[in-house]
Amino acid sequence: MADGSMPLAFTSEVETATGPIWEKVKTRVTPLEWRLQAPLVAAINALKREKNAVILAHNYMTPEIFHGVGDYVGDSLGLAREAAKSDAAVIVQAGVLFMAETSKVICPDKTVLIPDLRAGCSLAASITGADVRLIKQRYPGVPVVAYINTTAEVKAEIDICCTSANAVQVVEHVAAEWGVDRVILLPDEFLARNVARQTAIKIIAWQGRCEVHERFDATDIIELRAAYPHAEILAHPECPAEVLELADFAGSTAAMTDYVMRRKPRQVVLITECSMADNVACDAPETEFVRPCNLCPHMKRITLENIYEALLHHQFEVKVEASIAARARLAVQRMIDMPPPATPARYDLVKARHHVDVELI
Numbered sequence: 281m282a283d284g285s286m287p288l289a290f291t292s293e294v295e296t297a298t299g300p301i302w303e304k305v306k307t308r309v310t311p312l313e314w315r316l317q318a319p320l321v322a323a324i325n326a327l328k329r330e331k332n333a334v335i336l337a338h339n340y341m342t343p344e345i346f347h348g349v350g351d352y353v354g355d356s357l358g359l360a361r362e363a364a365k366s367d368a369a370v371i372v373q374a375g376v377l378f379m380a381e382t383s384k385v386i387c388p389d390k391t392v393l394i395p396d397l398r399a400g401c402s403l404a405a406s407i408t409g410a411d412v413r414l415i416k417q418r419y420p421g422v423p424v425v426a427y428i429n430t431t432a433e434v435k436a437e438i439d440i441c442c443t444s445a446n447a448v449q450v451v452e453h454v455a456a457e458w459g460v461d462r463v464i465l466l467p468d469e470f471l472a473r474n475v476a477r478q479t480a481i482k483i484i485a486w487q488g489r490c491e492v493h494e495r496f497d498a499t500d501i502i503e504l505r506a507a508y509p510h511a512e513i514l515a516h517p518e519c520p521a522e523v524l525e526l527a528d529f530a531g532s533t534a535a536m537t538d539y540v541m542r543r544k545p546r547q548v549v550l551i552t553e554c555s556m557a558d559n560v561a562c563d564a565p566e567t568e569f570v571r572p573c574n575l576c577p578h579m580k581r582i583t584l585e586n587i588y589e590a591l592l593h594h595q596f597e598v599k600v601e602a603s604i605a606a607r608a609r610l611a612v613q614r615m616i617d618m619p620p621p622a623t624p625a626r627y628d629l630v631k632a633r634h635h636v637d638v639e640l641i
């Protein structure tokens with residue numbers, strides 16, 4: 281709209297243009313909501329073409345964003361790979377700030393926008409570059425792996441990045457490369473503990489937490505089993521180990537999606553952020569999703585309205601200081617250059633070593 285006001289008219293053109301998206305999301309979005317959302321979806325998709333922009337939408341975006349305007353959708357690793365391949369001039373990160381920083385680090389010549397600068401992350405906020413420098417002084421000769429959920433400043437200090445989809449693979453790769461038997465894995469304590477159960481490499485961990493996944497506990501799983509005895513329970517490795525122990529499967533968001541799409545369980549519970557179940561449900565109509573529902577308040581700052589504003593007004597541009605970006609890029613690129621797993625990595629709960637401890641910094 282020329283005056284920048286929100287495009288709210290649900291015209292027949294909008295209805296036709298967004299019809300295929302409605303077919304996909306109609307089990308998760310009400311007709312009344314769609315009358316408000318569809319004009320924005322249509323306007324955003326038109327603005328993307330006009331501005332040579334793409335939208336990278338994380339699995340934790342709501343369905344109207346994920347299925348409605350996302351050009352590339354997936355987990356942090358998948359989005360980082362897509363950012364690297366994209367030839368668009370503008371990337372709009374429908375996710376949180378560390379993801380936008382990662383896109384900028386990988387694509388320094390592109391304009392990277394985030395619709396709300398307050399979209400943070402409790403894990404990324406748990407550690408600074410100065411912390412990592414002190415850790416390296418304390419553990420000389422020990423490689424530092426950091427979860428992608430960190431700031432560019434932290435990535436600039438580490439040896440290689442990982443995500444929950446490849447953390448075990450990265451830890452074992454870097455240990456072999458350095459010829460060592462211990463690795464520092466930052467900043468998620470629970471991910472570090474769950475990785476430690478999957479490998480013979482000793483893990484040194486930081487005490488960061490994801491505020492969404494740390495809220496799940498064993499009681500939740502026991503109660504879910506009692507209430508839904510036929511449901512298959514899938515848990516994310518940012519959850520405490522006691523949750524993974526009681527689950528049927530554990531893996532990254534990509535691995536959980538893969539599990540549902542391949543195995544088509546009759547009833548499933550995804551122990552992760554709420555919107556993930558909604559997005560997978562749109563593609564798996566034969567599966568019933570039980571929703572234990574913990575919302576990420578940071579992800580939920582991203583809306584159709586502020587994506588529209590971001591494209592229209594070219595806001596808010598994410599910049600990373602050149603010397604930090606150059607060093608952070610090395611850590612991200614080392615991860616991207618590793619061969620992707622043939623299927624999304626799972627945390628093998630049968631083989632898991634149950635009495636492994638980690639050294640906490």
Ligand code: SF4
Pocket residue numbers: 376400401402403404429490491492493553576577578579
């Ligand atoms: S779900 Fe957890 S790890 Fe992901 S952005 Fe939110 S707080 Fe950070």
